[in-house]
Amino acid sequence: MSAPATAAPSFEHLLERPDLVWMGQNTTHLEPPAEVLAALEESTRRREFQLYAPALGFERLRTQIVEDLGLTGADAWITDGAVGGLHHICTGLAGSVSQVVTSDPGWPWPARFAGLEGVPVTTLELYSAEQGYRVTAQQIAEVIEPRSLIYLIDPLNPLGSRYTRAELVAITDLARQTGSLVVHDCTYRHFASDHTLAAELYPEGTFTTYSFSKWLGLAGLRLGAVVAVPELLGRLTEVPSNPLGANIQAQRAAMAGLSVKEPWLARVRATNRTNQETVRLAVQRSGLGELVVFPSHGNFVAVDIAGSGWSADALCAAMLERNVFIRPGTYQSPRFGERFVKVSTSVPEEWGERFAAAWADLSTPASQA
Ligand SMILES: Cc1ncc(COP(=O)(O)O)c(C=O)c1O
Numbered sequence: 001m002s003a004p005a006t007a008a009p010s011f012e013h014l015l016e017r018p019d020l021v022w023m024g025q026n027t028t029h030l031e032p033p034a035e036v037l038a039a040l041e042e043s044t045r046r047r048e049f050q051l052y053a054p055a056l057g058f059e060r061l062r063t064q065i066v067e068d069l070g071l072t073g074a075d076a077w078i079t080d081g082a083v084g085g086l087h088h089i090c091t092g093l094a095g096s097v098s099q100v101v102t103s104d105p106g107w108p109w110p111a112r113f114a115g116l117e118g119v120p121v122t123t124l125e126l127y128s129a130e131q132g133y134r135v136t137a138q139q140i141a142e143v144i145e146p147r148s149l150i151y152l153i154d155p156l157n158p159l160g161s162r163y164t165r166a167e168l169v170a171i172t173d174l175a176r177q178t179g180s181l182v183v184h185d186c187t188y189r190h191f192a193s194d195h196t197l198a199a200e201l202y203p204e205g206t207f208t209t210y211s212f213s214k215w216l217g218l219a220g221l222r223l224g225a226v227v228a229v230p231e232l233l234g235r236l237t238e239v240p241s242n243p244l245g246a247n248i249q250a251q252r253a254a255m256a257g258l259s260v261k262e263p264w265l266a267r268v269r270a271t272n273r274t275n276q277e278t279v280r281l282a283v284q285r286s287g288l289g290e291l292v293v294f295p296s297h298g299n300f301v302a303v304d305i306a307g308s309g310w311s312a313d314a315l316c317a318a319m320l321e322r323n324v325f326i327r328p329g330t331y332q333s334p335r336f337g338e339r340f341v342k343v344s345t346s347v348p349e350e351w352g353e354r355f356a357a358a359w360a361d362l363s364t365p366a367s368q369a
Helices: 009-017 034-045 059-069 081-092 110-117 138-142 163-179 230-237 248-259 262-287 314-323 349-362
Strands: 077-081 099-104 119-127 148-153 180-184 206-211 224-228 300-304 338-342
Touching: 009 248, 034 248, 059 077, 059 206, 059 224, 077 081, 077 230, 081 110, 081 180, 081 206, 081 224, 081 230, 099 110, 099 138, 110 119, 110 138, 119 138, 138 163, 148 163, 148 206, 148 230, 206 230, 248 262, 262 300, 262 349, 314 338, 314 349
Parallel strands: 099 119, 099 148, 148 180, 180 206
Antiparallel strands: 077 224, 206 224, 300 338
């Protein structure tokens, strides 16, 4: 293999590469809605950055998020990104849960947050076509204990699978029977088709997490939310993790984004589909790897490269040499991470083409010397 495996690249160094194709963070890189930019400019002009925002977020934004989800009767708490809410759930409720049930592949942070508080973590493996690359209710039934916290990522970062309503019914039934909580991480929901909310099935025990980083492209502004029925959400908001309020300008941008959600999403989702197809064709033509889940319900696709001779880290390093930033599975899967890479697709179509050219280049005999 020509390219040596390297440690994860520094985002700071990557920012210094103006010609870089960013397909490694699941972030959205399209020209934002004019309304979002105007809201940010107006907020700057009014020097709102000199103020603290309301502790739980602007009322209007909280209402807009609940409406967007369609979870009548629920309440929303605005957080510093979805991750800020996840951190508070996993640490703030640590004393009352017996274990965290998570997955590999998955998103590692919630289990690490709970681990900080000494909460045991049970990890279920899901890298299997037979089980649809998602956790099954059967797997959960085998490990569940009273007062578990089930962390369900849906659509699943990093593979792009999503749960059906029937699967969520089975999982939430288990949660109800055992007095367990469900954290339904819906960071990528806006890219999915036919997505079901666990909170519709088990409102009394489900926290839904929400992000503005992906569908609206506000990753650097750090804004998200946790949504739940008031009795449940109150367990977190009595002592919120950030009582001085989330980024005020981000909240203005988010309100503007939600008010133009339909046309914006139509555009982002169409671009996402086109790029997923570009990646699929590039992979198919090259003979290097195959897509794990297609179409993906997220704004990314995973490519299985087992048997190609490449390790995930070496392949990503080689793509980076060709100015295309994608991510190895090792970030999200201790067990299976060497066998897949992840490519973000809510980016300009020209970037999709540049990915395709770089991938084709990798599959030539010269690059495999
Ligand atoms: C599954 C999952 N949850 C949460 C987050 C964090 O989202 P935010 O940027 O809103 O903090 C991410 C970001 O990549 C994610 O993939």
